[in-house]
Amino acid sequence: xxxxxxxxxxxxxxxxxxxxxxxxxxxxxxxxxxxxxxxxxxxxxxxxxxxxxxxxxxxxxxxxxxxxxxxxxxxxxxxxxxxxxxxxxxxxxxxxxxxxxxxxxxxxxxxxxxxxxxxxxxxxxxxxxxxxxxxxxxxxxxxxxxxxxxxxxxxxxxxxxxxxxxxxxxxxxxxxxxxxxxxxxxxxxxxxxxxxxxxxxxxxxxxxxxxxxxxxxxxxxxxxxxxxxxxxxxxxxxxxxxxxxxxxxxxxxxxx
DNA sequence: GCGACAG
DNA sequence: ATCTTGTCGC
Numbered sequence: 001x002x003x004x005x006x007x008x009x010x011x012x013x014x015x016x017x018x019x020x021x022x023x024x025x026x027x028x029x030x031x032x033x034x035x036x037x038x039x040x041x042x043x044x045x046x047x048x049x050x051x052x053x054x055x056x057x058x059x060x061x062x063x064x065x066x067x068x069x070x071x072x073x074x075x076x077x078x079x080x081x082x083x084x085x086x087x088x089x090x091x092x093x094x095x096x097x098x099x100x101x102x103x104x105x106x107x108x109x110x111x112x113x114x115x116x117x118x119x120x121x122x123x124x125x126x127x128x129x130x131x132x133x134x135x136x137x138x139x140x141x142x143x144x145x146x147x148x149x150x151x152x153x154x155x156x157x158x159x160x161x162x163x164x165x166x167x168x169x170x171x172x173x174x175x176x177x178x179x180x181x182x183x184x185x186x187x188x189x190x191x192x193x194x195x196x197x198x199x200x201x202x203x204x205x206x207x208x209x210x211x212x213x214x215x216x217x218x219x220x221x222x223x224x225x226x227x228x229x230x231x232x233x234x235x236x237x238x239x240x241x242x243x244x245x246x247x248x249x250x251x252x253x254x255x256x
Numbered sequence: 257g258c259g260a261c262a263g
Numbered sequence: 264a265t266c267t268t269g270t271c272g273c
Binding site for chain 2: 054055056057092095097101123127128133134148150151153
Binding site for chain 3: 055056057059061064092100101
């Protein structure tokens, strides 16, 4: 595949401070800059290992916990998992979720110690006002193929898909198809699937359909959610401050 | 100006 | 996301 033997390295340094502004206006400017790096065509190989990312918060929102899980794509069994935490440094603002959760997510992804062939992110990909939802953001900064699976609508319009599992309808925003509204269970509210990075919209839907079990959300997402819920409770007790980009804390790492 | 608004 | 009890259904 790659001429030099290793997979593509991200074009940008995820650690670069200019990529993590503190105010909303600057954050939108970063999105406008990164949107041009999103690749909406298929550019991934055989999917043997799938990863999923999800984030949760301590009761007082001061710390963000992110979970990354790695599953065997063949049988959806858990291979590895990582749970990390970092101080929360950006408020929740619709459309700017990445600036709140991606830093911790990238840390958890690194903690897996193994590069997955595909990543499923909790949240939208291109189904975003500026086409850079959290799934696309993770994809561009990690260089990995990603798919976004959202549980509720952020932007766009759609005609409800049929009532049966597998039924779908296009999600449209400003005359552009930005995702697919997919019924993953008979009679249950649909989910929103959208390209993250290096996965076409068609492939994204096909791949997600293949990862469904007996629930509304795809297995990788469900497992990641379960792991992220395992974080310690309540307001963080006096925890030493990490000034130099420390991982904060990690746990739950398995191996061979 | 008004409503909508991922996790 | 998080705070929360019971309840309906497979």
